[in-house]
Amino acid sequence: MTLEFNATIAARNVKLELTLDAGETLAIMGPNGAGKSSVVQMLAGLLKPDSGSAVLQGRALFSLSPGAQWLPPHERGLGVLAQDPLLFPHLNVLENVAFGPRSQGRGKADSRVSAAHWLQEVDASGLATRLPSQLSGGQAQRVALARALATEPELLLLDEPMAALDVNSAPFLRSLLKRVLAGRSAIIVTHSVLDALLLADRIIVMDGGRIVESGPTAAVLAHPRSAFAASLAGLNVLQGVLESGSLLMRDGGRVAGRLVSAFAEAPQPAGGLEGMAAFAPSAVSVFLAPPQGSPRNCFKVSVGELEPQGEQIRVRAGALSADISPAAAAELGLQPGTEVYFVVKAAEVVLYPA
Amino acid sequence: MPVLVLPKTSRPAARVHGRTWQYTGVPRWVYLVAAVGALFILLPLAGMVAQVNWGQFGALITSEPSVAALLLSLKTAAASTALCIVFGVPLALLLARAQFFGQRILRALILLPLVVPPVVGGLALLYTFGREGLIGKSLTVVGINIAFSTTAVIMAQTFVALPFLVLSLEGTLRTAGQKYEAVAATLGARPGTVLRRITFPLVLPGLISVAVLSFARCLGEFGATLTFAGSLQGVTRTLPLEIYLQRETDPEAAVALSFLLIAVAVLVVALTYRAPKSPLRALMSPEAAP
Numbered sequence: 001m002t003l004e005f006n007a008t009i010a011a012r013n014v015k016l017e018l019t020l021d022a023g024e025t026l027a028i029m030g031p032n033g034a035g036k037s038s039v040v041q042m043l044a045g046l047l048k049p050d051s052g053s054a055v056l057q058g059r060a061l062f063s064l065s066p067g068a069q070w071l072p073p074h075e076r077g078l079g080v081l082a083q084d085p086l087l088f089p090h091l092n093v094l095e096n097v098a099f100g101p102r103s104q105g106r107g108k109a110d111s112r113v114s115a116a117h118w119l120q121e122v123d124a125s126g127l128a129t130r131l132p133s134q135l136s137g138g139q140a141q142r143v144a145l146a147r148a149l150a151t152e153p154e155l156l157l158l159d160e161p162m163a164a165l166d167v168n169s170a171p172f173l174r175s176l177l178k179r180v181l182a183g184r185s186a187i188i189v190t191h192s193v194l195d196a197l198l199l200a201d202r203i204i205v206m207d208g209g210r211i212v213e214s215g216p217t218a219a220v221l222a223h224p225r226s227a228f229a230a231s232l233a234g235l236n237v238l239q240g241v242l243e244s245g246s247l248l249m250r251d252g253g254r255v256a257g258r259l260v261s262a263f264a265e266a267p268q269p270a271g272g273l274e275g276m277a278a279f280a281p282s283a284v285s286v287f288l289a290p291p292q293g294s295p296r297n298c299f300k301v302s303v304g305e306l307e308p309q310g311e312q313i314r315v316r317a318g319a320l321s322a323d324i325s326p327a328a329a330a331e332l333g334l335q336p337g338t339e340v341y342f343v344v345k346a347a348e349v350v351l352y353p354a
Numbered sequence: 355m356p357v358l359v360l361p362k363t364s365r366p367a368a369r370v371h372g373r374t375w376q377y378t379g380v381p382r383w384v385y386l387v388a389a390v391g392a393l394f395i396l397l398p399l400a401g402m403v404a405q406v407n408w409g410q411f412g413a414l415i416t417s418e419p420s421v422a423a424l425l426l427s428l429k430t431a432a433a434s435t436a437l438c439i440v441f442g443v444p445l446a447l448l449l450a451r452a453q454f455f456g457q458r459i460l461r462a463l464i465l466l467p468l469v470v471p472p473v474v475g476g477l478a479l480l481y482t483f484g485r486e487g488l489i490g491k492s493l494t495v496v497g498i499n500i501a502f503s504t505t506a507v508i509m510a511q512t513f514v515a516l517p518f519l520v521l522s523l524e525g526t527l528r529t530a531g532q533k534y535e536a537v538a539a540t541l542g543a544r545p546g547t548v549l550r551r552i553t554f555p556l557v558l559p560g561l562i563s564v565a566v567l568s569f570a571r572c573l574g575e576f577g578a579t580l581t582f583a584g585s586l587q588g589v590t591r592t593l594p595l596e597i598y599l600q601r602e603t604d605p606e607a608a609v610a611l612s613f614l615l616i617a618v619a620v621l622v623v624a625l626t627y628r629a630p631k632s633p634l635r636a637l638m639s640p641e642a643a644p
Contacts (some may be wrong), residue, residue, distance in 0.1 A: 044540050073539035086533055090555045099551070102545035151542055294498040 002185050003155060007052030014049070014209035015037050020155075022057075025186045027200030027217065028223065031228055032197045034206040036189040040159045044080050045073035045186070052219075074103070079153030080101035082256035083160040087132035087155050094119065094128040094345055100151035138169025142176065149180060155191060156186040163191065174198060174226040193221065198240055205229050223352045225276060229318070235278045236320050239354070247351055253258050253298050257349030274354040283348035284322035287341045288332060297349060299342040303334055317342065388639035398614065405609045408439075414610035422588045423596035424614070430592060432510035438568050441512075442519040445559070446516060449520065450527035461524075468517045475513055476581025481508065484582075507581035507590050511572035519568045526560035527553070557631040570622040574615070 002024075002184055006017035014035040018081035020026050027034045029320070038212050043054060043061065050069065054061040061076055062302035087096050095117035104107065122142040141161065148156065164168045169343040175189075177199055188199055196203050196217050198273060203220050205228055207214040212226045224230040241250040247255040255277045292297055301317035308314070312323040315334060322330075334340070364638065381384055385451045407414070414420065448454070467475050483490045484501040500506050534556065554561075576594040583590040585599065593615055598610040 044536075046536050046540075072545075073536070074542050074544050077542070078540060078541070080537065082537075084533070086531075086536055086537045088538070088552060098545070099538065100541035103538070103541055103547055147541065 003054070003056050005039075005043065005052070005054040007039075007049035009038060009042075009047075009049045009052070011050075011153075011166040012038055012209060016206070016211050018204060018211065018214075020185055020186055020187065022024060023183045024202065025181050025184070025200045026186060027196040027203045028187060028189045028206060029191070029196060029203060029228070029232065030102035030206035031205070035209040037208055038209075039206075040080070040157045040187065040189055043076075043155070044078055045071060045076050045159055067192055077154050078152070079151055079156045081148045081156070081158045083163045085132075085137075085140040087135075087140055087144060087147070089132050090291075091132075092128070093130050096132070096143060096152050097147045102148060104151060114150055115146070118150040119143070121180065122146045123148065131322065136169065138165055138173060141165060141169070141173055143231070145173070145180070146242050156181070156184055156187065158186060158188040158190075158235055160189050160191065162195065174224070186192075194280075196232075197221070223276070223278065224352050226269070229328075230278065234282070235280055238277045238319075240275060240277070240320070242273035242351060242353060243272040245351075247275055247277040248272065253299070255349060255350040255351075256346035257297075258347065260350060260352040275351060276354055277349050277351050279349045281309075281311045281314060281321040282312070283344050284320070284324075285343045286324050286328070286332060286334070287323050287343055289336075290341050291343055297344045301340060301342055302339045303336055303340055305336060306334060315340075374438060377468045385444045402466040402612055403611065406613050407606045407610065411610050411613075414607045415614055417607065419591075419596060419600075420607065421609055423591055425508070426504070426577045426588065426599060427459055427593040429575055430507045431569050434515060435565055435569045436571040437512045438516050438519045438572075439561070439565055442516050442523060442628065445516075446520045446523035446527055447449070447549075450524045451532070453488060462522055463570045464517050466517070468521070469511055472514055472577030473511075473581050476510055476578035476583075479506070479513060479578065479582040491506065501582060502584040502586065502590060504583075504589055507579050507592060507635070510578035510582045511575045514575050514578055518571055519564050522564040522567070523557065523561060526557050526564070530556045530560070559560065566622055570619055571623075573618060 003018075003020040004122065005019070008015040013034060013320040015224050016035070016039070018039075020028070023028065023245040027040060030036055038047060042049050042052075045061070048062075048238050049064060053063040053067070056076075056078075060069055061071050080118070080253060087093075088099065091099065094112060094115050097118055098108075101111035101114045104115070116125065116128065119128055122145050123291070124139065124142045124146060127135065127139055127143065132143075141164075154204065158177070164174055165173060173193065181188075181199055188195065190199075203214065203217045204211050205226050207228055212230050213220060213224070220229055221233040224233050224235060224237055227237065238239040238247060238249060239253055240255070242248075242259075247256065249255065252354040255281075258279050290300075299320060301320060303315055305316045305330065306313055307316070309323055311325075313326050313329040313334075315322045315324060315329070317340070320342055330342070332338075359370045398450060414422075445464070449457065449464075480487060482488045482503060483493070483506070485491070485494055485499065487501075490500060500509065500534045530553070534552050535548050538552045539545075543551065571590075574594060575592070576598070579590065580595060585595045591599070593611060597608050598616070602610065
């Protein structure tokens, strides 16, 4: 176990607990204001929680009520990369990267050698003599990554490192991160499901200052339990009680589907079990009148918004979405407010326990 | 189809003063009122320049009392500015960065010398460091007399200029990104290293311009100096005091010396107003990125 962390901040309504294994990368996701950045700031020593503790490889970073131990940021040995590269404007690229080693007490020449090495690691050797004002956003972020790595941190904290980059420089940094994060302990706060899939071993979904979901990235995205994770995975998710091969929703509606195989063999408790039904928007058909016959799930909804989704049109209606072709949308004459029926085959619906 | 209608202007959409014309939206009457305000400041300067006896100018400003006053002014203003930097920078740092009990009250009280008439400031200094003053009494016992000495001049000027430097620098520090300091700390830099390698270089252009302005303030100090230090030629009679004295006996000398002070002031303003365009500052503005 490399990191054990728990903290509460009453003013921000944050209360959580998390652990990180050696060499593991953990992604923290969640809506704005969920408290994701607070976690990074507390670990970095820039924000003091009301209570809690953090132990990194047997070394206490802080331990508060009980206890009053608080290691200042410069004694923590963590690397931080934020959305804004924040390169020191008065130092050139090489001096920026050499700042960390120099501050740790290493000699000037030694620090520069180390800085040159890390610049090479992020493919930025050619930028060494430039000033930060002469760099593009993507270049600056790469240099900032080299600067964070140059201190050889035990834990790397990445707070939305790609949020401010344009579509052309983000993929480059992402593949760079993929390379440097291998075998490193890291926490990455991100809004991008792609980052989570490519970079993280495990994901935590936060909402309202609490962890609402956690697990291996692929598992969370395949069977989301929270509305936020469902929207990340691009799935429709309904909540209810699992009962004899279907999901009974609170409004009395019933959703037929197939149970996740691992769960299907397990004995079901009497009175049902809290569960979820998930299906892709592309599995939904839209009709103006309820279809007859066939064993399908049917939801009467009112169209909210229509928006492009790749080659398709995404029809949003309350918590549900359907992806249909532009031709179909035109034929149905869909407008916000149109009463329609969302229809999905039982075979397309996955049921799993919450 | 909505059409974007651009406002008509009396000026052609051409390059004005080397910049491409851009819509600004200032009503014409604002120019008129602003012109009155600008004239109100510029006309008296012209009036003074018109009164200068240029034939005698050299002789008037090189007379013995004039030179003594000018040298004393430059000497004391330089010393006061140094004191303002030595004590003002830590104060500004504490106000901008630290959190402590009574911080807001301290900031408000430090502001006081800016709004209190300098004469009152001089009296306050006299009743504190004067022969019969709060601290002065004890100092007299050990043989130190501050009032009516060059030291008193420096103290009066520092008293008036220090709050000005502290407040300006505090503002500069607040805008000069605490974020960089936080990053430096996460990279392992101790607070002392952060101050030396990050904070100071970042606020240096601001510190230089506010120090130059403080110097100008010290140079022009009159009320507090007269009250606390008196008017002894070569000891406490600075240029403004000399001008006030000469006004009664030799108006031509007063005008010549006034012109000298204005010239120094213009130089100071020119120096500080160039500061935002200095290479260092240009590097720091985000717009400088290509």
